[in-house]
Amino acid sequence: MTDDFSQAENIIGYKYKNRDLLVRAFTHNSGVRKGTKKSYQNLEFLGDSILDFVIAEALMKRHPSFDEGQLTRMRAAIVSEKPLAETVKRLALNEFLIMGLSETKMGIKNNASVMSDLFESVVASIYLDGGLTNARKFILRALEPVIRKSECNNNNFYDYKSMLNEFAGKHSLTVRYEDALNDEIMLQKQKFEFKVFIDGEEMGRGTGGSKKEAQQMAAKTAYKKIIKTRENA
DSSP states (O other): OOSOHHHHHHHHTOOOSOHHHHHHHTBOGGGOOTTTOOOSHHHHHHHHHHHHHHHHHHHHHHOTTOOHHHHHHHHHHHHSHHHHHHHHHHHTGGGGOBOOHHHHHHTGGGOHHHHHHHHHHHHHHHHHHHOHHHHHHHHHHHHHHHHHHHHHHOGGGOOHHHHHHHHHHHTTOOEEEEESSOHHHHHHHTOEEEEEEETTEEEEEEEESSHHHHHHHHHHHHHHHHHHHHHHO
């Protein structure tokens, strides 16, 4: 643990007006000295609601064609304990946790539940100190890798053609699908294969038992390639 909360502010990307809120956001119940400070317990309760709202809002903007069920499952995969804990660990925010001596020895700063609560408490502290806009900025910046991963890895509830079209629309790109097999081969093999071109460049191929499935698989390959390129940029 360190008392240098200026470093924590740098990681969070937000400068607090009320430093007491910042310290409280990192104070575990075991770190409370009677009558001198509060823990983050109530903050994480508020942060949970703010987090749900911000992610729901972001997903609706990123994927306007998705239905309620798709968006709900997607949000649940992003705001659950494991990805929140992994985000806190990646940012090393758990290193600033204030706790009791025995809890420090037990290493609870690396406990997934504790780290998840910490993320939510930080969200709430930013909201109370600087409003929703600042809280939103922190959430989306910190969880962007989680959001991208969920978009790429969950075949069951993602329409990759729509996702690719939405990305292309935002970046003024053209998307075109082309048969990769001639009609005779399609009939013989009872399968379809499509290529997808983005601004004239082939970005993926996909096969399936229908044209729709083959195009989805081609779009999936292209979308993952684009996301990977963005992450490595």
